[in-house]
Amino acid sequence: xxxxxxxxxxxxxxxxxxxxxxxxxxxxxxxxxxxxxxxxxxxxxxxxxxxxxxxxxxxxxxxxxxxxxxxxxxxxxxxxxxxxxxxxxxxxxxxxxxxxxxxxxxxxxxxxxxxxxxxxxxxxxxxxxxxxxxxxxxxxxxxxxxxxxxxxxxxxxxxxxxxxxxxxxxxxxxxxxxxxxxxxxxxxxxxxxxxxxxxxxxxxxxxxxxxxxxxxxxxxxxxxxxxxx
Amino acid sequence: xxxxxxxxxxxxxxxxxxxxxxxxxxxxxxxxxxxxxxxxxxxxxxxxxxxxxxxxxxxxxxxxxxxxxxxxxxxxxxxxxxxxxxxxxxxxxxxxxxxxxxxxxxxxxxxxxxxxxxxxxxxxxxxxxxxxxxxxxxxxxxxxxxxxxxxxxxxxxxxxxxxxxxxxxxxxxxxxxxxxxxxxxxxxxxxxxxxxxxxxxxxxxxxxxxxxxxxxxxxxxxxxxxxxx
Numbered sequence: 001x002x003x004x005x006x007x008x009x010x011x012x013x014x015x016x017x018x019x020x021x022x023x024x025x026x027x028x029x030x031x032x033x034x035x036x037x038x039x040x041x042x043x044x045x046x047x048x049x050x051x052x053x054x055x056x057x058x059x060x061x062x063x064x065x066x067x068x069x070x071x072x073x074x075x076x077x078x079x080x081x082x083x084x085x086x087x088x089x090x091x092x093x094x095x096x097x098x099x100x101x102x103x104x105x106x107x108x109x110x111x112x113x114x115x116x117x118x119x120x121x122x123x124x125x126x127x128x129x130x131x132x133x134x135x136x137x138x139x140x141x142x143x144x145x146x147x148x149x150x151x152x153x154x155x156x157x158x159x160x161x162x163x164x165x166x167x168x169x170x171x172x173x174x175x176x177x178x179x180x181x182x183x184x185x186x187x188x189x190x191x192x193x194x195x196x197x198x199x200x201x202x203x204x205x206x207x208x209x210x211x212x213x214x215x216x217x218x219x220x221x222x223x224x225x226x227x228x229x
Numbered sequence: 230x231x232x233x234x235x236x237x238x239x240x241x242x243x244x245x246x247x248x249x250x251x252x253x254x255x256x257x258x259x260x261x262x263x264x265x266x267x268x269x270x271x272x273x274x275x276x277x278x279x280x281x282x283x284x285x286x287x288x289x290x291x292x293x294x295x296x297x298x299x300x301x302x303x304x305x306x307x308x309x310x311x312x313x314x315x316x317x318x319x320x321x322x323x324x325x326x327x328x329x330x331x332x333x334x335x336x337x338x339x340x341x342x343x344x345x346x347x348x349x350x351x352x353x354x355x356x357x358x359x360x361x362x363x364x365x366x367x368x369x370x371x372x373x374x375x376x377x378x379x380x381x382x383x384x385x386x387x388x389x390x391x392x393x394x395x396x397x398x399x400x401x402x403x404x405x406x407x408x409x410x411x412x413x414x415x416x417x418x419x420x421x422x423x424x425x426x427x428x429x430x431x432x433x434x435x436x437x438x439x440x441x442x443x444x445x446x447x448x449x450x451x452x453x454x455x456x457x458x
Contacts, residue, residue, distance in 0.1 A: 043273040044357050044386060045378020072358060074384045098327065098358035127356055128273050129301060129327035148377035149274020155303045157273060177403065
């Protein structure tokens, strides 16, 4: 058992190093095309696709948005974001894999017209653990969590909160119904990540989406040296 | 990259076979002690700990219940179930691992007084993907999902619904607030798993918990050949 474990770790490190190279290559391509790439990570059902749909509405006419949808199976999210106005969308089915990897994104980028995009949102597989270790080529990691999941997610899944560049708290419309201690949540996040902005939104009511979308546009300008639209 | 992948799969299979052996050993120990073991799997925030607390309330005075809590980090769930009347509880911190494995449960069993227990609930790490491949020694696999996560979880995470012996749909008190299509959910589950009973509950209001708890007791009697209490 321990011998196998040691081998697994070694090969795992090689795979992660290989993944990081592919991710760096993706990031270079995206930066060159002035496409801000967001790695959107969350539990199943936190509202990842709804957040993308909200972004499409908030930036309509101001930014062309592409989407890569990562799922174990199915393509209903891709259909949703195309219907909501995504400029382009590609589905990746991981066939059981619990996270996206950079080479999957590399393959998906072939099918996207990067020259026409301003923002690319990569919706990772719903999982608060495994995606944290696999860079995809993103400029920003976003951790989305919903009030319905409870205020203890930072305590239980610290790494994803620690490594994220921005945290979005969704389903604010349910906060009074689900025993969510907002102060406890903020304190727990701040202990792990003192700096990342935290946006409170409700994809259902639209609350807070504009502020988050504006922040994302401003990050594109800063990180990719593009002038304001 | 492909060479590394092949190696990883081979070693993964060895690890899984080794895990299955440890799981069989755990199951033998538990069966001998007439302890029904439940592997409780769900997304982060679906209500795993609340379901255990609900079970403790529903079977108070009728069954001694032990709990193994699996988390990446933290011990707040163990504190909760002990406060709620668990006969005994053990915390496993996986230190980043996205699922429990049989050898972790084997280690935890040392700290539990099996002779005094009727039911052991093993709360897995919050994840709809990784726990599916790792048997722990359970008699029953339970997939818990909440209405707040949306009706599309069976489409996106088919394997966990396919392999589970029982499915519990939690947060029924929120169903009218979250655009959950009950018929679509049931059809999707039934396409993957025609037989597993589906219980609708609200851990918040207590709705449905008694029926599920009675079912669990009856499964103990059947599977472990114990007479009704």
